[in-house]
Amino acid sequence: AQSVTQLDSQVPVFEEAPVELRCNYSSSVSVYLFWYVQYPNQGLQLLLKYLSGSTLVKGINGFEAEFNKSQTSFHLRKPSVHISDTAEYFCAVTGGTSYGKLTFGQGTILTVHP
Amino acid sequence: KAGVTQTPRYLIKTRGQQVTLSCSPISGHRSVSWYQQTPGQGLQFLFEYFSETQRNKGNFPGRFSGRQFSNSRSEMNVSTLELGDSALYLCASSSMGQGRNNEQFFGPGTRLTVL
Numbered sequence: 074a075q076s077v078t079q080l081d082s083q084v085p086v087f088e089e090a091p092v093e094l095r096c097n098y099s100s101s102v103s104v105y106l107f108w109y110v111q112y113p114n115q116g117l118q119l120l121l122k123y124l125s126g127s128t129l130v131k132g133i134n135g136f137e138a139e140f141n142k143s144q145t146s147f148h149l150r151k152p153s154v155h156i157s158d159t160a161e162y163f164c165a166v167t168g169g170t171s172y173g174k175l176t177f178g179q180g181t182i183l184t185v186h187p
Numbered sequence: 188k189a190g191v192t193q194t195p196r197y198l199i200k201t202r203g204q205q206v207t208l209s210c211s212p213i214s215g216h217r218s219v220s221w222y223q224q225t226p227g228q229g230l231q232f233l234f235e236y237f238s239e240t241q242r243n244k245g246n247f248p249g250r251f252s253g254r255q256f257s258n259s260r261s262e263m264n265v266s267t268l269e270l271g272d273s274a275l276y277l278c279a280s281s282s283m284g285q286g287r288n289n290e291q292f293f294g295p296g297t298r299l300t301v302l
């Protein structure tokens with residue numbers, strides 16, 4: 074079985090400040106990791122993914138994440154946030170025989186203040 | 188390419204009724220997954236279909252069912268609705284070729300309210 078823990082349910086930050094959203098996972102097989110963003114009343118949009126190769130992954134809108142196998146983490150970072158980054162962010166994992174199944178964390182609400 | 192579309196976007200039903208939700212995947216995508224999103228339970232996997240076959244299923248009662256057509260469009264059905272079925276139902280599609288772990292593209296969801 075796989076599981077994901079997002080360590081912060083809410084993260085408030087001021088505009089242009091850096092931010093890190095934390096994600097830890099548990100899996101007995103090799104994993105593939107994703108970060109999605111959800112704006113109010115919308116579906117999920119993929120920010121970035123780790124499938125293999127370089128552990129530092131760059132995504133859209135200036136976000137990046139680092140896969141750390143020894144610490145089973147996949148933290149999301151952005152060096153300078155904008156008001157428009159206010160949204161809920163979900164970390165997700167899949168792997169092994171999990172056909173078409175993403176296991177999600179509980180989400181982190183990022184609020185960017187002016 | 189057009190994205191994943193879901194219909195209807197909003198639905199209000201009463202307890203005991205049944206409902207059918209529809210999902211059209213991105214052209215060329217053969218895998219369709221369904222998720223339920225609620226404030227209390229978060230995002231939970233319902234089931235996945237690939238080439239008209241259910242390959243994976245989450246821990247939901249038998250009242251939740253689905254199917255996939257030859258054109259990859261998918262429907263999910265919930266029978267005997269309960270208040271707790273009120274949720275945002277999300278559909279996602281993937282090319283899911285030989286590999287199992289391609290990214291999933293999500294639709295806007297169907298907001299179901301059970302009264």
